[in-house]
Amino acid sequence: MTVQLVTEKGKEKCDPAFTKEVMERSHSHLERCYQCIACSSGCPGAYQMDYPPHQLLRMVQLGLKDRVLDSNTFWICLSCETCATRCPNDIEIVLVMDALREIALKEGRKGTTKLPLFHATFLYMVKMFGKVYELGLILVYTIFSGNILKLKGLMRDAVLGVKMFMRGKLAILPPRVKGKAQIKRIFQLSSKTG
Amino acid sequence: MAKIKYGYYPGCSLESTAKEYDLSMHVTAKLLDVELAELHDWNCCGASSGHCTNYELSLALPARNLAIAEKAGLNVAVACAACYLRFKQTNHDLKKNDTLRQKVESLIEMPYKGNVEVKHLLEVFAKEVGLEEIKKRVKKPLKGLKLAAYYGCYLVRPPDVTQFDDPEQPMLMDNLLAALGAEPVEYTHKVECCGGSLLLGRVDIVQKLVDDICQAALDAGAQAIVTACPLCMANLDTRQSKTKVPVIHFSELTGLALGAEPKQYNVWLKKHINSPAPILKAKGLI
Numbered sequence: 001m002t003v004q005l006v007t008e009k010g011k012e013k014c015d016p017a018f019t020k021e022v023m024e025r026s027h028s029h030l031e032r033c034y035q036c037i038a039c040s041s042g043c044p045g046a047y048q049m050d051y052p053p054h055q056l057l058r059m060v061q062l063g064l065k066d067r068v069l070d071s072n073t074f075w076i077c078l079s080c081e082t083c084a085t086r087c088p089n090d091i092e093i094v095l096v097m098d099a100l101r102e103i104a105l106k107e108g109r110k111g112t113t114k115l116p117l118f119h120a121t122f123l124y125m126v127k128m129f130g131k132v133y134e135l136g137l138i139l140v141y142t143i144f145s146g147n148i149l150k151l152k153g154l155m156r157d158a159v160l161g162v163k164m165f166m167r168g169k170l171a172i173l174p175p176r177v178k179g180k181a182q183i184k185r186i187f188q189l190s191s192k193t194g
Numbered sequence: 195m196a197k198i199k200y201g202y203y204p205g206c207s208l209e210s211t212a213k214e215y216d217l218s219m220h221v222t223a224k225l226l227d228v229e230l231a232e233l234h235d236w237n238c239c240g241a242s243s244g245h246c247t248n249y250e251l252s253l254a255l256p257a258r259n260l261a262i263a264e265k266a267g268l269n270v271a272v273a274c275a276a277c278y279l280r281f282k283q284t285n286h287d288l289k290k291n292d293t294l295r296q297k298v299e300s301l302i303e304m305p306y307k308g309n310v311e312v313k314h315l316l317e318v319f320a321k322e323v324g325l326e327e328i329k330k331r332v333k334k335p336l337k338g339l340k341l342a343a344y345y346g347c348y349l350v351r352p353p354d355v356t357q358f359d360d361p362e363q364p365m366l367m368d369n370l371l372a373a374l375g376a377e378p379v380e381y382t383h384k385v386e387c388c389g390g391s392l393l394l395g396r397v398d399i400v401q402k403l404v405d406d407i408c409q410a411a412l413d414a415g416a417q418a419i420v421t422a423c424p425l426c427m428a429n430l431d432t433r434q435s436k437t438k439v440p441v442i443h444f445s446e447l448t449g450l451a452l453g454a455e456p457k458q459y460n461v462w463l464k465k466h467i468n469s470p471a472p473i474l475k476a477k478g479l480i
């Protein structure tokens with residue numbers, strides 16, 4: 001039997017398996033949420049989210065998988081931990097956000113933000129060099145995100161980049177870690193299971 | 195007092211964008227007789243991108259560093275608040291779950307029993323060396339300097355993991371600044387987020403959060419903001435759009451008050467985008 005929910009968007013399918021997967025991955029007791037909105041009230045990213053955290057949690061409870069996974073909420077989430085610290089029911093909201101990112105990536109849903117690209121670029125640098133190569137990260141991300149075509153932002157960041165360079169704050173060469181091969185193996189092994 | 199010695203984990207930023215943090219940390223630690231032995235061949239902790247997208251990786255990357263420290267018989271002192279939380283979280287999760295700990299050992303191909311303690315350098319200075327000792331060693335009190343101590347997220351949250359201080363009203367940095375002779379101000383944005391992980395991904399959000407923090411500090415009468423994290427520094431120092439508040443690391447101010455030499459602090463102070471030099475000069479500190 002499929003359960004459907006009638007919402008302002010028409011009929012939406014409820015997927016209990018999705019709710020279960022999020023709860024298992026995040027080890028969190030979503031059923032405890034009673035919509036007190038303490039989480040969303042202090043959330044610094046809520047003003048840019050499709051749904052603030054308390055609404056997103058309700059949608060996860062109801063199993064509205066597509067709506068949740070196609071939203072920008074968990075990509076915008078800054079992992080600042082304000083919500084989880086204040087939640088009266090000790091719900092690990094940040095781990096829920098982490099779980100949603102993992103599920104979205106697993107299902108190939110990149111969403112509407114460029115944040116999956118940022119995280120991927122960041123981790124690629126760590127995989128290649130063992131540490132973050134900051135200049136490389138900035139350049140690669142700016143090119144692949146298309147931000148290189150946004151003149152205003154590009155000018156602002158170019159000016160900033162020059163200022164930082166002049167102050168000796170941007171290392172030109174990538175960092176070196178002797179255990180590079182081992183770190184690559186950590187990446188390979190943990191992405192198989194992740 | 196027995197000599198304090200730690201395995202030092204600077205974190206990636208301190209090798210480039212936050213060079214001044216690293217330089218001032220070494221000078222200050224020396225002035226406080228704290229020995230910092232850099233962890234051999236350390237790697238990136240994975241930061242937000244690690245835990246955002248791959249839980250096991252987010253444990254394995256810090257665990258490799260912790261295993262290196264364990265082998266050397268050292269506890270770890272961390273400079274970056276984001277690395278600090280990743281290390282603490284790893285210890286926290288591995289302690290709770292031995293199967294997971296063994297899994298991580300197999301990922302890093304090194305033993306890690308979970309016996310390394312992790313501290314932020316602010317804790318090492320303010321708690322372990324202690325405020326009384328620091329007061330005794332102050333050579334140049336930071337008189338008349340009104341400062342907003344900014345903690346951000348990862349020192350204080352999640353509180354059960356970091357166990358740093360009160361999560362809403364931390365005082366450790368305020369008390370350190372007071373011990374150095376400065377006047378910490380009370381303000382509303384001590385533990386608000388600076389936008390951290392959205393540094394490059396969503397500059398618009400970072401800018402709004404940073405502007406709010408800086409304005410709150412100014413409204414409370416602060417002449418500078420003090421940080422304990424290279425990412426908070428990067429965001430606060432470079433993304434202010436409406437204000438020009440200088441932002442300075444706690445290690446720079448501690449070093450200055452403890453009598454760092456001009457040839458030392460001049461190098462750090464030149465690296466800021468919004469220079470703290472004018473206000474320090476006005477107070478006769480440099």
Ligand code: SF4
Pocket residue numbers: 032033034035036037038039040053054057083086087088089090091093
């Ligand atoms: S703070 Fe906790 S209980 Fe309240 S709405 Fe948010 S998740 Fe639900």
Ligand code: SF4
Pocket residue numbers: 039042043044045046053076077078079080081082083084093094097
């Ligand atoms: S962790 Fe994410 S959802 Fe929670 S308050 Fe911070 S930005 Fe909002």
